[in-house]
Amino acid sequence: MQYVNAFWVGGLICAIAQVLIDKxxxxxxRILVLFVVTGTxxxxxxxxxxLVRFAGAGASIPIVGFGNVLAQGVIKGVQEHGILxxxxxxxxxxxxxxxxxxxxxxxxALIFKPKVKS
Amino acid sequence: MQYNQQEYQKYLxxxxxxxxLLKNVLFAFVIGGAICTIGQAVTDFYQxxxxxxxxxxxxAASITMIFFGALLTGMxxxxxxxxxxxxxxxVPITGFANSIVSPAMEFKKEGLVLGLASKMFVIAGPVLxxxxxxxxxVGIIYYIIRFIGG
Amino acid sequence: MEKRHGRQTVGFQGDVRICAYASVAGQKEKExxxxxCFDIVMPDAEWNEETWEKTESKMQKEVLKAALxxxxxxxxxxxxxxxGDLLNQCIxxxxxxxxxxVPFLGIYGACSTMIEGLSLGAMLIDxxxxxxxxxxxxxxxxxxxxxxxxxxxxxxxxxxxxxxxVTGAGAVILAKQGAGxxxxxxxxxxxxxxxxxxxxxxxxxxxxxAFDTLCAHFRDLGRGxxxxxxxxxGDLGVIGREILxxxxxxxxxxxxxxxxxxxxxxxxxxxxxxxxxxxxxxxxASVLCGRILEGLRQKEWKKVLVIGTGAMLSTTSSLQGExxxxxxxxxxxSAE
Numbered sequence: 001m002q003y004v005n006a007f008w009v010g011g012l013i014c015a016i017a018q019v020l021i022d023k024x025x026x027x028x029x030r031i032l033v034l035f036v037v038t039g040t041x042x043x044x045x046x047x048x049x050x051l052v053r054f055a056g057a058g059a060s061i062p063i064v065g066f067g068n069v070l071a072q073g074v075i076k077g078v079q080e081h082g083i084l085x086x087x088x089x090x091x092x093x094x095x096x097x098x099x100x101x102x103x104x105x106x107x108x109a110l111i112f113k114p115k116v117k118s
Numbered sequence: 119m120q121y122n123q124q125e126y127q128k129y130l131x132x133x134x135x136x137x138x139l140l141k142n143v144l145f146a147f148v149i150g151g152a153i154c155t156i157g158q159a160v161t162d163f164y165q166x167x168x169x170x171x172x173x174x175x176x177x178a179a180s181i182t183m184i185f186f187g188a189l190l191t192g193m194x195x196x197x198x199x200x201x202x203x204x205x206x207x208x209v210p211i212t213g214f215a216n217s218i219v220s221p222a223m224e225f226k227k228e229g230l231v232l233g234l235a236s237k238m239f240v241i242a243g244p245v246l247x248x249x250x251x252x253x254x255x256v257g258i259i260y261y262i263i264r265f266i267g268g
Numbered sequence: 269m270e271k272r273h274g275r276q277t278v279g280f281q282g283d284v285r286i287c288a289y290a291s292v293a294g295q296k297e298k299e300x301x302x303x304x305c306f307d308i309v310m311p312d313a314e315w316n317e318e319t320w321e322k323t324e325s326k327m328q329k330e331v332l333k334a335a336l337x338x339x340x341x342x343x344x345x346x347x348x349x350x351x352g353d354l355l356n357q358c359i360x361x362x363x364x365x366x367x368x369x370v371p372f373l374g375i376y377g378a379c380s381t382m383i384e385g386l387s388l389g390a391m392l393i394d395x396x397x398x399x400x401x402x403x404x405x406x407x408x409x410x411x412x413x414x415x416x417x418x419x420x421x422x423x424x425x426x427x428x429x430x431x432x433x434v435t436g437a438g439a440v441i442l443a444k445q446g447a448g449x450x451x452x453x454x455x456x457x458x459x460x461x462x463x464x465x466x467x468x469x470x471x472x473x474x475x476x477x478a479f480d481t482l483c484a485h486f487r488d489l490g491r492g493x494x495x496x497x498x499x500x501x502g503d504l505g506v507i508g509r510e511i512l513x514x515x516x517x518x519x520x521x522x523x524x525x526x527x528x529x530x531x532x533x534x535x536x537x538x539x540x541x542x543x544x545x546x547x548x549x550x551x552x553a554s555v556l557c558g559r560i561l562e563g564l565r566q567k568e569w570k571k572v573l574v575i576g577t578g579a580m581l582s583t584t585s586s587l588q589g590e591x592x593x594x595x596x597x598x599x600x601x602s603a604e
Contacts, residue, residue, distance in 0.1 A: 001164075003155055010154025011147035017205035018146035022137040023424070028208055028424060029244055032217075035209065044256035053175075057157030057227030058174050061183060062150070062209045063245065069167035069177075069238040078261050086261055097211065098246070100181040101218050102238070104188035109222035109234050112192030114420040116313040116410060117168070119476070120518055123463035128471040130464060134507055135428040142425070176461050191421050200423020201541075207423045226421035227319045241422070 002056045009055035013062040031062055039067020044075070073080050142204050149199065150206035157183050157210070162268050187215030192223065217241040271394075273490030276481070280394040284451040286386075286601070287341030287400075287443040291558035292331045293408070293550075294435030300535045305558035306436070306583060307334050313410055314433065320410040321359060327406045327437040328353070328364030331557075332511045335402065336440040345465075346370045346441070351566060353376065353406050353549055355415060360406050370402075378578030378598040379474075379503050380457070381405040382438060382553040384446075386494035389442040390599070392580050399444055406437035407548030416467075416583060425590035429469040431505045431547035438553025441559040441562070447565040453600040455488065457481035459580065461593040466587045467579075469510025471531070471544055474577040477594030479515045481575060486521065493523045497569035500560060501596075502552030502577040503531035507543035530555035552576050564603045572601045 013035075020031050043047040048068040059065055070090040077089020082098040091098070128173060160182050164175035187210075190247040191195040196216045206215050218238055225237035239246070270487040273279050294313065303309075308330060310323075328351060336343060349368065354361035377384035382516040385403030391400045393568035410420065412433040418424050442451070460477040473520070478501050486492055488502055493499060493516075502514060509529040516523045530552045531545035556574060563569050575598040 003158055006158035007151040007155045010157075011151025012208075014150025014203075014206045014209045017142045017209045018143045019139070021205055022139050028171050028205075028239060031205070032208065032214075036245050037252045040249060040252035042217040044253075044260065049265045055154075055160050057176075057179060058151070058154040060161075060169055060180065061154045061157035061211050063211065063214060063241070065208075066180075066211065066245075067249055067252065070249050071256045074253045074257035075260050076170040078257055078264065083261060084255035086254055089257055090250050092251075096177045097180050097184060097214075100184045101188075101215055101242070104185050104215065105218040105238055106224050106234070108192040108219045109226055109238075110221055111227055112194075113226075114220070114223045115194045116420065119480070120515060121462070121476075123294055123461075126476065127460040127464060130507075133511055134472060137425075137427055177521065178280075191423075192420065197421050197423045199548065201425060203423070204425040211425065216421070220419035220421035220423075223421055224414055242420075 005055040006058035009051065009058035010062060012063060035062070035064045036067040039064035040071045043068035043071025066094065066097065069097070143201050146204050146206035148206070149203035150209060153206070153210045153212055183211050184215045187212030188219045191216045191219040214242055214245065269348050276457070276482070276484045277453055277488035278281070278391065280390060280451060280452045282388045282394050283445040284393045285443050285446050285475060285541055286440045286447045286451065287446045287448045288335045288441040289557040289561045290331050290334035290338060290439050292327045292437040293554050293558065296540060297434060297436055297534055297554065298300050302534055302555060302559050303357045305442050306554060306561065307558070310435070312523060314394065319567040320408055321355065324353065324355065324360040324406050324408040324411050325364030325395050327403050328361055329367070331406070331437040331439040332368065332402055332457030333405050333506070335441050339441045341372050341400060341441065346400050346402050348373060348389065348401040350375050350389050350401065351404040352376045352385065354412055360411070361404065365404065367550070370509070376595065377576065377595055379407070379547060379549050379551065379581050380576035380578035380595050381466060381549045383502070383574060383599050384513055386440055386442070386451065386599050387456060387597055390562045392449040393442050393444050398445070401442045402439055403442065404437070404439040404554045405549040407433055408433035408436045408467060409433045420546065426543055427468045427497040429472065429507055430504065430543045431465070431470055431531060431545055432542035433548040433550040434537065434546040434554060437552030438550070438557035440557060447462060448600045449561055450508065450604060451599055452602050453489065455481055455485040455598040459593045459595050461591055463591045465589070465591050466580055469545060470592065471503070471505035471572040472511060472577040473592035474579050474596065475480060475504055475508040475511040475515070476574055478577050478597040480539050481515065481596040482518060485573070486565055487598035493526060496526060498560070498572045499527045500530045500572060500574045502575065503545070503547040504529045504577055505547065507544050531587030539554045539577065561601070564601055567603050570603045574599055574601060
């Protein structure tokens with residue numbers, strides 16, 4: 001059942017990050033970097049795609065999945081364009097996410113004002 | 119002084135309460151899991167109803183989640199969930215959107231170019247720098263293996 | 269009689285008085301146990317200004333104006349203003365007080381700035397260099413947060429040792445004689461660095477500085493905790509406060525009965541989520557000017573030792589892996 005797997009795998013990835021935040025001196029920013037690089041390496045080794053097939057969004061929505069997209073993209077890029085693909089493949093595959101982040105981020109920042117936490 | 123530096127740091131660590139690990143991990147698990155489940159529902163929607171093929175549906179779902187992450191950040195909701203969820207809202211792609219929108223909003227007052235735009239990636243920038251650099255590394259290795267393998 | 273006592277303490281021979289004082293506080297502070305004590309409560313975090321930095325400048329200006337009103341003085345009666353805040357290059361004070369047209373000495377002592385200003389002002393008065401001098405400081409949650417930590421809308425979690433920057437300001441007007449609480453002694457602290465690197469545990473980083481200054485004060489004057497009705501630190505918070513009590517006890521001083529911390533007093537920690545308590549320049553400033561000086565005026569306490577505590581870190585030093593040095597300055601206030 002895809003939904004159950006998505007829930008517990010996605011939850012587990014977040015839980016691991018939480019343990020790292022609370023138990024080590026790693027800051028959230030460092031953990032995100034660690035996760036995205038881990039995703040890229042696992043993706044390059046072909047180990048992450050099976051997890052995506054098993055857990056669906058539970059593996060693709062966490063930032064680790066973003067690393068996997070980059071790795072898959074660069075492999076496809078090398079297959080199609082040879083040496084140039086090393087530089088174009090990763091960003092090409094991630095282009096949608098990056099552009100969406102920039103555009104939605106820009107619009108949201110234009111429209112909304114930060115509020116004081118209470 | 120009663121303590122030297124090392125002794126004081128040890129003493130301070132003992133006096134400082136730890137984060138409530140069990141509670142934090144539980145919240146991170148449940149909320150992170152819930153966000154991924156919503157992501158799965160969105161993927162399924164794109165696949166079955168919009169008829170996209172699987173990998174395109176996944177990209178579309180990620181973009182949709184980024185949209186909602188940005189929207190909830192703007193509406194002052196994301197940080198309120200994040201207070202409880204911790205890594206549960208940090209690690210999903212919605213957290214990536216949050217880390218882009220929040221500084222952009224915050225520094226809008228310093229101008230649209232040098233404030234909003236230039237501060238947009240102060241938190242998320244490292245993810246792109248190291249993610250893309252790592253992917254180039256993967257590409258080089260893959261290229262060499264292919265070259266040797268013929 | 270010598271003005272200097274021991275290594276770090278100065279005693280004033282003349283009559284140095286705090287002839288007026290005023291405080292500004294935000295909404296969250298108003299909801300706290302001291303909510304009724306503040307002179308001006310801001311309607312919201314913006315206070316009709318475009319940016320939070322402008323709001324903080326307005327806090328400095330308004331708090332000084334309120335103190336001048338209470339003293340029935342005009343700004344031209346002041347010979348000096350000593351002011352500072354937490355913002356880079358102290359823009360809260362610099363911009364807020366620019367239209368006062370008073371000789372201005374900008375100061376920085378992190379969250380100890382209020383007591384640093386009060387100390388220097390008292391010396392100017394006692395030295396005969398001024399009739400009236402003002403000490404002003406402020407902090408604002410939003411300006412501090414964006415400078416030192418994360419954007420407001422960022423979905424991060426705070427550690428239990430983190431403290432909440434007080435939105436508040438305080439001003440005192442020091443005068444040569446007259447009515448109002450008297451400043452009798454000051455003890456100027458040394459920078460104390462115990463190598464604490466966690467910028468989210470400032471109480472812990474500052475407690476050794478408070479300890480050092482408090483011991484120096486007792487040693488220099490041959491006094492002890494019993495000489496004071498109230499010993500007050502600025503913003504050690506729950507953790508720093510406990511450490512200070514324990515360290516003083518080990519040194520043979522029992523301060524547990526008459527010691528309080530402004531960071532622990534200003535919020536109701538049961539009701540609002542401020543973790544280890546309040547912090548910031550405005551913490552000791554608003555509590556001192558809102559509650560303590562009024563208590564002295566009404567003879568609720570006769571003698572109060574107030575210690576401003578500061579963490580001398582910056583975002584640059586934190587990123588470069590430096591520790592958090594602490595500073596603490598003490599002043600003796602008397603109701604006589």
